Amino acid sequence: MAAAVRRLVATAGLDAATVAGVAREAGFSVGLVQHYFKSKDDLLLFAYRQVTEDVHDRVAARIADGVARQRPISAVLFDSLLELLPLDDARRAEYRVSRAFSGRALDNETLAEVARAGAADVRDQLAVAVHNGKECGEVEPDLDPALAATRISAVVEGLADQLYRDPERRVGTRTLRSAAEELVRECLAGVFTGECRQYANAKR
Amino acid sequence: MAAAVRRLVATAGLDAATVAGVAREAGFSVGLVQHYFKSKDDLLLFAYRQVTEDVHDRVAARIADGVARQRPISAVLFDSLLELLPLDDARRAEYRVSRAFSGRALDNETLAEVARAGAADVRDQLAVAVHNGKECGEVEPDLDPALAATRISAVVEGLADQLYRDPERRVGTRTLRSAAEELVRECLAGVFTGECRQYANAKR
DNA sequence: GCCATAACCATATCGACGTACGGTTTTGAG
DNA sequence: CTCAAAACCGTACGTCGATATGGTTATGGC
Numbered sequence: 001m002a003a004a005v006r007r008l009v010a011t012a013g014l015d016a017a018t019v020a021g022v023a024r025e026a027g028f029s030v031g032l033v034q035h036y037f038k039s040k041d042d043l044l045l046f047a048y049r050q051v052t053e054d055v056h057d058r059v060a061a062r063i064a065d066g067v068a069r070q071r072p073i074s075a076v077l078f079d080s081l082l083e084l085l086p087l088d089d090a091r092r093a094e095y096r097v098s099r100a101f102s103g104r105a106l107d108n109e110t111l112a113e114v115a116r117a118g119a120a121d122v123r124d125q126l127a128v129a130v131h132n133g134k135e136c137g138e139v140e141p142d143l144d145p146a147l148a149a150t151r152i153s154a155v156v157e158g159l160a161d162q163l164y165r166d167p168e169r170r171v172g173t174r175t176l177r178s179a180a181e182e183l184v185r186e187c188l189a190g191v192f193t194g195e196c197r198q199y200a201n202a203k204r
Numbered sequence: 205m206a207a208a209v210r211r212l213v214a215t216a217g218l219d220a221a222t223v224a225g226v227a228r229e230a231g232f233s234v235g236l237v238q239h240y241f242k243s244k245d246d247l248l249l250f251a252y253r254q255v256t257e258d259v260h261d262r263v264a265a266r267i268a269d270g271v272a273r274q275r276p277i278s279a280v281l282f283d284s285l286l287e288l289l290p291l292d293d294a295r296r297a298e299y300r301v302s303r304a305f306s307g308r309a310l311d312n313e314t315l316a317e318v319a320r321a322g323a324a325d326v327r328d329q330l331a332v333a334v335h336n337g338k339e340c341g342e343v344e345p346d347l348d349p350a351l352a353a354t355r356i357s358a359v360v361e362g363l364a365d366q367l368y369r370d371p372e373r374r375v376g377t378r379t380l381r382s383a384a385e386e387l388v389r390e391c392l393a394g395v396f397t398g399e400c401r402q403y404a405n406a407k408r
Numbered sequence: 409g410c411c412a413t414a415a416c417c418a419t420a421t422c423g424a425c426g427t428a429c430g431g432t433t434t435t436g437a438g
Numbered sequence: 439c440t441c442a443a444a445a446c447c448g449t450a451c452g453t454c455g456a457t458a459t460g461g462t463t464a465t466g467g468c
Binding site for chain 3: 222
């Protein structure tokens with residue numbers, strides 16, 4: 001049912017996510033939707049939470065995989081961050097949904113809270129990664145993980161916006177897509193300046 | 205009349221910007237609104253354009269002032285970019301409006317076009333500034349202005365999102381606000397690496 | 409087999425909104 | 439002064455969407 005919401009929002013925007021519309025899309029009756037969600041806001045909130053959770057899980061999976069394979073933290077982060085960019089249709093759709101909700105969050109404190117939590121989550125994951133980077137020699141010891149996390153997430157968020165708005169744009173002679181990848185790489189390189197010389201078994 | 209739209213959107217969100225509501229807010233009748241705008245979409249589009257134009261003008265004024273006073277480009281840019289961040293109530297309100305519209309732009313190609321143009325405008329101004337920076341020795345000659353502009357605008361956009369979402373957040377021991385300022389400064393420092401040794405009278 | 413509970417449905421209600429319409433007043437050029 | 443155009447107003451209409459209501463049909467523990 002939440003999937004129906006997400007499909008509708010992704011294809012036709014939040015305004016198209018009417019109760020009747022969701023019911024039709026999901027193949028249920030209006031009454032059933034009401035049975036499970038006491039109001040439309042509830043339904044939307046649930047769907048939004050689910051989206052942010054999905055993103056979180058996808059990133060967490062990438063990180064777990066990287067840890068298991070003992071890759072350098074910076075490389076794992078690079079892959080994880082690309083996961084957040086709208087680089088294919090699936091992620092574009094996901095981005096549409098996220099942005100639509102974050103737009104409504106402007107005047108809905110409940111949704112705003114979800115948005116805040118989602119953003120805090122990626123920042124925290126980044127900060128932990130930077131912190132761990134110190135222990136295995138990839139990061140300078142006196143670098144502030146919180147500040148670095150803020151910068152990295154800002155870059156990624158800003159690039160996501162640009163990629164979504166105009167995916168066909170060219171930056172000089174290259175595609176925006178390749179430019180974005182380079183900028184993420186570069187940004188990480190500014191933090192993970194050292195060689196990975198030991199593989200800590202730290203979490204994340 | 206557009207001012208009424210902006211006030212409503214800023215205080216109560218796009219959904220509150222109904223034709224009757226705008227009329228009331230502006231002190232006019234519904235009929236008059238219709239007289240000037242053939243549809244509600246027209247009205248919103250006009251208001252959105254006006255907002256982006258205002259932002260453009262504010263930034264352009266900052267730049268013109270900097271040029272007149274022959275300040276280093278990097279310093280002028282720093283001030284200009286801070287202008288884009290939601291650092292006080294006025295800019296927060298403006299940011300709310302912009303974001304609300306950019307949310308609706310997700311499923312409205314006309315609005316999306318405005319958003320694209322606005323973003324392109326900022327980037328172009330940045331690219332020109334970087335280019336000019338080369339001529340007066342602030343920027344390495346072989347640096348790609350388009351790429352630099354993409355990076356800078358991404359950072360600023362991402363920081364704006366973070367500042368809006370959670371203005372009270374702290375980054376380590378400092379405020380997000382001061383962290384954001386430092387990150388912008390730092391980002392510019394990565395591009396404008398040289399001393400300003402001559403003041404070109406180039407535009408912007 | 410009983411029956412409470414959950415799953416499920418169709419329709420009615422009611423408010424809100426965009427727009428159409430028919431009107432009056434103001435204005436300013438000739 | 440004239441009169442057409444523009445400014446301006448209030449209301450009515452039709453639509454659509456959220457929610458309420460009053461149901462019927464499974465389901466599963468006893």
